[in-house]
Amino acid sequence: MTLVRVEELDCRYGLLQAVRGVSFEVALGETVALIGANGAGKSTLLRTIAGAHKPHSGRVLFDGTDVTSMPAHRRVSLGIALVPEGRRLFPSLTVEENLRAAAARKGRWNVQSVLEVFPVLQPRRHMAAATLSGGEQQAVAIGRALMCNPRLLLLDEVSLGLAPIVVEAVYRSLAGIISEGTTVLLVEQDLARALKVAGRVICMLEGRIVLEGEAASLDRDRVVEAYFGLKRPA
Amino acid sequence: MTIVNAVVQGIFLGAFYAVLACGLSIMFGVMRIINLAHGDVAVLGAYVVFVIVDSTGMSPFVAFVVALPVMIVLGYVLQLTILERSLKSGILTPLLATFGLSIVIQNLLLIKFSPDVRSLGGNAGAVTTSSWQVTSGLSVSALGLVILVVAVLLFGALQLFLSRTPAGWKMRATAEDADAAELVGINSRDVYARATALAVAIAALGGLFLAIRSVFDPLSGPTQLIFAFEAVVIGGMGSLWGTLLGGLALGVAQTVGAQINPEYSVLTGHLLFLAVLIVRYGGVRVSLRTAR
Numbered sequence: 001m002t003l004v005r006v007e008e009l010d011c012r013y014g015l016l017q018a019v020r021g022v023s024f025e026v027a028l029g030e031t032v033a034l035i036g037a038n039g040a041g042k043s044t045l046l047r048t049i050a051g052a053h054k055p056h057s058g059r060v061l062f063d064g065t066d067v068t069s070m071p072a073h074r075r076v077s078l079g080i081a082l083v084p085e086g087r088r089l090f091p092s093l094t095v096e097e098n099l100r101a102a103a104a105r106k107g108r109w110n111v112q113s114v115l116e117v118f119p120v121l122q123p124r125r126h127m128a129a130a131t132l133s134g135g136e137q138q139a140v141a142i143g144r145a146l147m148c149n150p151r152l153l154l155l156d157e158v159s160l161g162l163a164p165i166v167v168e169a170v171y172r173s174l175a176g177i178i179s180e181g182t183t184v185l186l187v188e189q190d191l192a193r194a195l196k197v198a199g200r201v202i203c204m205l206e207g208r209i210v211l212e213g214e215a216a217s218l219d220r221d222r223v224v225e226a227y228f229g230l231k232r233p234a
Numbered sequence: 235m236t237i238v239n240a241v242v243q244g245i246f247l248g249a250f251y252a253v254l255a256c257g258l259s260i261m262f263g264v265m266r267i268i269n270l271a272h273g274d275v276a277v278l279g280a281y282v283v284f285v286i287v288d289s290t291g292m293s294p295f296v297a298f299v300v301a302l303p304v305m306i307v308l309g310y311v312l313q314l315t316i317l318e319r320s321l322k323s324g325i326l327t328p329l330l331a332t333f334g335l336s337i338v339i340q341n342l343l344l345i346k347f348s349p350d351v352r353s354l355g356g357n358a359g360a361v362t363t364s365s366w367q368v369t370s371g372l373s374v375s376a377l378g379l380v381i382l383v384v385a386v387l388l389f390g391a392l393q394l395f396l397s398r399t400p401a402g403w404k405m406r407a408t409a410e411d412a413d414a415a416e417l418v419g420i421n422s423r424d425v426y427a428r429a430t431a432l433a434v435a436i437a438a439l440g441g442l443f444l445a446i447r448s449v450f451d452p453l454s455g456p457t458q459l460i461f462a463f464e465a466v467v468i469g470g471m472g473s474l475w476g477t478l479l480g481g482l483a484l485g486v487a488q489t490v491g492a493q494i495n496p497e498y499s500v501l502t503g504h505l506l507f508l509a510v511l512i513v514r515y516g517g518v519r520v521s522l523r524t525a526r
Contacts, residue, residue: 050417051416051417052413052416052417071416071421071423072413072416072417073415073416073417073419073420073421073422074421076416076417076418076419077419081417081418081419082417084414084417088411088413088414088417089414090406090407090410090411090414090415091410092406092410093403093406093407093410097403097406097407098407100400100403101400101403101404101406101407101415101418101420102418102419102420103400103419104418104419104420105419144418145418147418148418148419
């Protein structure tokens with residue numbers, strides 16, 4: 001069953017065209033990694049699916065419903081949650097307030113279950129988010145998205161700016177979340193990690209999809225070629 | 235003893251300024267809007283109460299409760315119709331829009347109510363005239379005390395709302411990052427409209443106190459705005475408790491100044507405001523330098 005379907009999506013920032021005629025689907029329960037160089041349009045694509053960016057043309061369908069012109073907060077109540085690039089926490093709110101402010105849908109996730117997945121936050125729960133370390137802040141950002149009890153979790157470069165050991169911890173927690181059946185679409189710069197965590201990989205270059213396939217079936221050289229655009233597809 | 239009396243009266247006056255400033259502080263804190271029509275909205279609130287008192291003969295305090303839903307709806311609609319559009323086009327547009335709104339409110343009030351000076355002091359009963367002589371040099375007026383108590387309760391209630399309730403967390407979250415708030419399911423338009431509704435309702439409370447403790451006319455707004463604005467800046471932009479303290483400090487500065495010479499009352503308030511600007515922001519010097 002298709003959970004999210006993107007049709008001929010075009011996204012622009014003024015004259016700059018960030019996403020050009022992109023179409024793809026993500027099935028229920030799948031984990032898909034979006035990879036590509038800086039400026040390939042990955043973040044814009046995620047933000048458009050979440051409703052933070054209005055597309056120039058094309059459609060986004062979620063669970064069969066056209067959500068293209070729906071404001072972001074209503075998409076959240078349908079079950080789309082984005083962990084934005086740069087985390088975007090509410091700095092003066094405490095960890096717990098950050099989580100509680102986000103409780104949009106009822107479900108498996110609540111403050112208690114989020115703190116169980118990210119035990120590092122337990123002693124920090126009454127501290128302002130701004131005082132936390134980068135890794136802890138990323139945990140809050142993911143936890144905050146989980147509080148929305150998403151059916152589709154969008155993750156935008158969750159490893160950015162974190163120490164390798166912290167990235168490892170974040171992905172260990174994510175593996176648990178993925179194994180529970182949440183559908184995940186993630187942007188990741190680290191190719192090896194993307195191929196490891198995702199079932200399917202979509203590679204973007206200059207706003208277009210240039211390679212798409214099962215993570216297990218893709219050989220690294222083809223991905224690297226597509227990633228850097230060494231051999232342009234005709 | 236006279237100086238003690240001046241300080242006590244200043245605290246009462248300052249509590250009134252704090253109530254006036256409260257809504258201004260909320261709108262700046264949540265949306266970064268400096269509402270130049272805030273004083274006029276307060277005066278509009280006073281007129282709404284005045285109309286109710288005039289036609290029913292009820293106490294202004296009861297009439298205010300009747301007027302409250304009207305002001306809340308007005309604030310909500312004001313946000314969705316005018317302020318929301320102006321916010322989309324940069325930081326200068328809300329200033330211009332609220333400046334225009336200020337002129338419109340003043341002139342509509344002039345057309346409807348004429349430039350006559352009015353007061354609700356006579357309708358409020360014994361509270362306006364009662365006072366207690368504590369010592370020979372110190373008296374406490376009932377109205378001053380009522381305003382002080384209401385101001386402290388108001389700021390306390392807002393503090394509890396913002397720190398303890400889900401709606402309060404959502405308002406603070408939206409104030410800090412409206413786009414990120416949308417991404418976690420918060421309807422930022424609705425939060426903004428609620429904040430403006432709250433600000434307009436509290437402005438009306440300030441208008442009620444203005445009407446009872448002194449007089450008002452259609453053009454009273456801008457003077458109230460200046461005192462409210464000074465209270466917000468003295469207390470620190472965007473800080474709620476700061477606004478209460480800022481209002482009190484402004485009130486005390488004015489009454490102590492008046493103690494030295496009655497002509498100095500407003501001047502000492504302005505001087506305190508300028509001193510805070512210079513000390514905290516290095517404001518005057520910097521702005522002169524960049525202006526050249």
